[in-house]
Amino acid sequence: MKKGKKYVEASKMLEKNKLYSLEEAVELVKKTSITKFDASVELAMNLNLDTRKADQQLRGATVLPNGIGKTKTVLVITKGANADVAKASGADFVGDADMLEKIEKENWFGFDTMIATPDMMPALGKLGKILGPKGLMPNPKTGTVTTDVKKAVEDVKKGRVEYRTDSFGNIHVVVGKVSFDKEKLIENIKTFVALIQKIKPAVVKGTYIKNIALSSTMGPGIKVDTNSFDI
Numbered sequence: 110m111k112k113g114k115k116y117v118e119a120s121k122m123l124e125k126n127k128l129y130s131l132e133e134a135v136e137l138v139k140k141t142s143i144t145k146f147d148a149s150v151e152l153a154m155n156l157n158l159d160t161r162k163a164d165q166q167l168r169g170a171t172v173l174p175n176g177i178g179k180t181k182t183v184l185v186i187t188k189g190a191n192a193d194v195a196k197a198s199g200a201d202f203v204g205d206a207d208m209l210e211k212i213e214k215e216n217w218f219g220f221d222t223m224i225a226t227p228d229m230m231p232a233l234g235k236l237g238k239i240l241g242p243k244g245l246m247p248n249p250k251t252g253t254v255t256t257d258v259k260k261a262v263e264d265v266k267k268g269r270v271e272y273r274t275d276s277f278g279n280i281h282v283v284v285g286k287v288s289f290d291k292e293k294l295i296e297n298i299k300t301f302v303a304l305i306q307k308i309k310p311a312v313v314k315g316t317y318i319k320n321i322a323l324s325s326t327m328g329p330g331i332k333v334d335t336n337s338f339d340i
Contacts, residue, residue: 115143131337148326158278168273176268178286184220198262
């Protein structure tokens, strides 16, 4: 794939194979952003995991201290008192069978995150084939299947990020926007790296976090020195 002129220009600011300190990398990610819009800053980590083994597959969600600069649209599938709580907590859409029917019959996806109470999961299971491939199926591991609807909605609105390892042991998450203050980006990145370190599977021997890189949307990847972190 041929890279665009702006990408090539941005890449020239980087030294090949150099590992940058976190401070330098954050400064460079701002300078190498090539989009007209306020690009997202993405963090990629490569971990020493054998993801064929269930105990080495990482999946979860966390709220970053400074959010990610994007407000997500939330749909809550629930009924009764929980529906009132969801509305009061700032959910954009709330419903049960009616919403599931809208998704199924009208192919409606006007939301970024779906939260469901456990009692709704049997009904939701029928939509697994539609929601699963889009990454929208609620899951207890990411806090989107819960009885605490208020906390779940508030967390998503604050800038909760979901993460999961792919088959190569990589994790990709958005950690903010290019327009964020440098300090806020650094705090978000350090918080996320510390979380991944904390959930290191006990069976992993040797180096756990192999590589860390930062990039802006469509911008070049910047390798970060893992010594920038307390790991």
